[in-house]
Amino acid sequence: MSKEELAGRVIGITGAGSGMGRWMSEDLAACGAKIACIDLNGDQAQITADAIAKAGGTAVAYQVDVRDKSAVQGVVDSVEADLGPIGSWINCAGVSKMVPFMEMEESLWDLTIDVNLKGTMLCCQAVIKKMLEHGGGTIVNMSSISGREGSSWQEAYCASKFGVIGLSESIAKEYAADNIRVNMICPGTVHTEMWDRLKYEYSKKKGFEPDEWQDFFENRIPMHRLCYREDVTNAAIFLLTNDSAYLTGQWIMLAGGDHME
Numbered sequence: 619m620s621k622e623e624l625a626g627r628v629i630g631i632t633g634a635g636s637g638m639g640r641w642m643s644e645d646l647a648a649c650g651a652k653i654a655c656i657d658l659n660g661d662q663a664q665i666t667a668d669a670i671a672k673a674g675g676t677a678v679a680y681q682v683d684v685r686d687k688s689a690v691q692g693v694v695d696s697v698e699a700d701l702g703p704i705g706s707w708i709n710c711a712g713v714s715k716m717v718p719f720m721e722m723e724e725s726l727w728d729l730t731i732d733v734n735l736k737g738t739m740l741c742c743q744a745v746i747k748k749m750l751e752h753g754g755g756t757i758v759n760m761s762s763i764s765g766r767e768g769s770s771w772q773e774a775y776c777a778s779k780f781g782v783i784g785l786s787e788s789i790a791k792e793y794a795a796d797n798i799r800v801n802m803i804c805p806g807t808v809h810t811e812m813w814d815r816l817k818y819e820y821s822k823k824k825g826f827e828p829d830e831w832q833d834f835f836e837n838r839i840p841m842h843r844l845c846y847r848e849d850v851t852n853a854a855i856f857l858l859t860n861d862s863a864y865l866t867g868q869w870i871m872l873a874g875g876d877h878m879e
């Protein structure tokens with residue numbers, strides 16, 4: 619694996635204040651990449667950046683709402699001014715909530731689509747403009763197993779994550795000849811802060827106790843375990859480096875066999 623290729627590379631990561639965004643920020647910084655830690659929660663983004671600095675790496679934190687076009691364009695300029703030309707970008711910011719379809723408020727639909735899908739689009743637009751100037755780059759968008767398979771109580775989330783796949787495939791085709799590759803990671807179930815919140819809603823849907831959620835998935839997933847931090851980081855390194863040089867518009871289903879095409 620070409621971890622060495624990442625040394626000195628400027629990588630913007632949204633959702634860097636929590637969960638997988640934080641993991642990838644820290645792990646890619648450990649490979650020598652310079653990380654722009656971007657999150658709606660500026661304090662949490664700063665905690666990630668501080669942890670990277672403490673470990674001897676380079677990172678800057680930015681408080682940005684990915685739904686805000688001018689803020690997104692502004693942060694891309696700031697990242698280049700602070701760290702240098704952006705070589706790679708990971709769109710990891712996301713929200714998820716489970717409610718029965720008939721109880722889903724329009725506001726939840728709007729929030730989910732705006733953060734997960736529109737936010738990814740706005741970041742891709744801003745960063746591709748820079749990548750075209752630099753002669754290329756690599757982008758990873760976080761979709762989900764829920765981007766390939768519908769799930770009850772998750773209509774808005776699944777719609778947003780299916781959308782991320784259509785968006786990413788389209789951008790990948792449009793910029794394939796410009797040396798810009800766009801690929802996706804579709805995690806199955808990952809124990810992050812997101813699941814610390816979702817377990818209450820999911821257990822309600824399934825009719826078991828909140829703390830039984832992990833056992834439920836470990837039984838259901840063919841590999842009998844959740845997706846780990848290193849699974850996510852390894853997939854990101856593969857997609858960001860020349861190890862995946864001939865791949866664009868593709869997704870990696872990181873689900874332990876829980877979903878097969």
Ligand SMILES: NC(=O)c1ccc[n+]([C@@H]2O[C@H](COP(=O)([O-])OP(=O)(O)OC[C@H]3O[C@@H](n4cnc5c(N)ncnc54)[C@H](O)[C@@H]3O)[C@@H](O)[C@H]2O)c1
Binds near residue numbers: 632635657711811
């Ligand atoms: N955890 C899972 O099992 C799982 C599975 C499949 C896909 N995913 C996806 O992976 C990504 C990361 O998930 P996670 O589990 O690490 O979630 P998380 O909740 O731990 O982290 C998400 C981060 O996104 C940030 N964020 C939310 N709205 C934002 C906005 N408008 N602008 C900027 N930042 C914003 C949050 O502040 C948070 O720091 C998400 O896109 C999620 O949908 C998660």
